[in-house]
Amino acid sequence: MKTLITGVAGFLGSHLLRDLLAKGKHVIGIDNLSTGRLAHIEEVRHHPHFHFIHFDVSDPDVLQLDSLLDVSEIYHLASPASPKFYQNDPFATIAVNTIGTKHMLELAKMNHAKLLYASTSEAYGDPVMHPQPEEYRGNVNTWGPRACYDEAKRLGEVLCYEYYQRFGVQVKVARIFNTYSAGLRNDDGRVISNFVNQALTGAAITVYGDGKQTRSFCYVDDNIRALQLMMEKKVATGEIINIGNPQEYEILEVARMVKEMCQSTSEITFHPLPKDDPRVRRPVIEKAKLLLDWKPQIHLEEGLRRTIKAYREQRVERVQS
Numbered sequence: 001m002k003t004l005i006t007g008v009a010g011f012l013g014s015h016l017l018r019d020l021l022a023k024g025k026h027v028i029g030i031d032n033l034s035t036g037r038l039a040h041i042e043e044v045r046h047h048p049h050f051h052f053i054h055f056d057v058s059d060p061d062v063l064q065l066d067s068l069l070d071v072s073e074i075y076h077l078a079s080p081a082s083p084k085f086y087q088n089d090p091f092a093t094i095a096v097n098t099i100g101t102k103h104m105l106e107l108a109k110m111n112h113a114k115l116l117y118a119s120t121s122e123a124y125g126d127p128v129m130h131p132q133p134e135e136y137r138g139n140v141n142t143w144g145p146r147a148c149y150d151e152a153k154r155l156g157e158v159l160c161y162e163y164y165q166r167f168g169v170q171v172k173v174a175r176i177f178n179t180y181s182a183g184l185r186n187d188d189g190r191v192i193s194n195f196v197n198q199a200l201t202g203a204a205i206t207v208y209g210d211g212k213q214t215r216s217f218c219y220v221d222d223n224i225r226a227l228q229l230m231m232e233k234k235v236a237t238g239e240i241i242n243i244g245n246p247q248e249y250e251i252l253e254v255a256r257m258v259k260e261m262c263q264s265t266s267e268i269t270f271h272p273l274p275k276d277d278p279r280v281r282r283p284v285i286e287k288a289k290l291l292l293d294w295k296p297q298i299h300l301e302e303g304l305r306r307t308i309k310a311y312r313e314q315r316v317e318r319v320q321s
């Protein structure tokens with residue numbers, strides 16, 4: 001029995017891959033390498049239990065791939081996640097979360113496989129209810145630059161619902177809140193990778209808006225553990241579950257923390273807030289605690305310490321090679 005990861009060469013996909021292989025699983029990974037990089041999976045590329053397929057899951061021919069015929073678990077993670085990248089190609093973002101999700105649901109139906117869909121806290125848009133429980137229906141603007149991601153993810157959830165209701169496909173929907181660690185591309189554009197890279201290189205730390213907007217950051221190991229628990233546990237079938245760390249920080253506070261922890265001389269500079277940037281975000285995780293017996297274990301300070309250390313080492317390696 002094999003596990004399929006779509007988006008395997010991305011940030012979450014590559015971390016999940018390494019963890020599953022370490023646990024002895026056989027994994028097939030698909031990626032079109034739009035935002036992902038082969039370098040992210042280089043060290044396990046030729047692992048005997050791993051098979052990589054360079055393919056686009058929005059292409060209907062994905063259902064003709066023979067090697068997918070014996071998958072029993074599907075982690076459908078394929079989709080750009082950084083606002084910079086998902087806004088760069090909105091049609092591909094819409095396609096992978098709708099058409100691509102439908103293809104993966106069809107595959108799950110054919111194989112009687114379980115499917116976990118990586119949805120997002122962006123499904124809540126710029127939330128009016130704070131913090132956000134799964135029942136909150138959200139406040140998304142359809143007429144703006146984030147809609148291609150937010151609304152496509154929401155439609156992806158609808159497709160999961162219909163395949164669950166009509167065909168009994170064992171779906172699980174993770175609404176993932178901001179997740180970080182080393183392993184994001186340097187040009188990914190998300191806040192932690194930007195701030196750490198800027199602080200380590202002495203470049204200005206770019207805070208958007210007044211920095212009073214909040215986010216709640218989850219370290220990647222906690223996220224990967226939760227996704228696997230969702231896949232394993234029957235009680236998570238047919239459920240939407242928030243996966244995130246409920247510790248909430250203002251972005252300016254994060255900029256100051258990163259600067260201090262890097263012992264950086266970088267200046268903190270302020271730039272216009274992107275349109276529709278959510279003002280607050282924080283998950284209610286009672287459902288994850290109850291159904292998965294999961295809660296995050298890694299505090300932001302510890303996660304940042306690990307992240308900064310890894311970025312520092314990468315920089316030294318790059319300079320030496």
Ligand code: NAD
Pocket residue numbers: 006007008009010011012013030031032033034035036037055056057058076077078079080081082096100118119120121175176177178179180
């Ligand atoms: P990422 O951009 O690092 O990785 C996404 C991967 O999907 C990339 O390797 C990319 O090349 C691949 N991909 C994109 N379109 C594809 C297609 N059509 N066919 C095949 N592969 C395709 O992003 P990430 O941070 O690893 O996010 C993974 C998933 O988790 C995404 O679905 C994202 O929406 C969701 N998510 C992530 C976060 C987070 O904080 N990291 C938060 C909420 C939701």
Ligand code: UDP
Pocket residue numbers: 082083178189190191192194195206207208209213215251273274277278
């Ligand atoms: N942000 C910032 N400076 C940056 C990158 C991001 O101030 O260099 C802010 C961004 O405006 C948002 C928050 O940090 O309020 C998180 O942004 P990110 O792109 O990481 O993810 P989002 O939660 O917006 O999808």
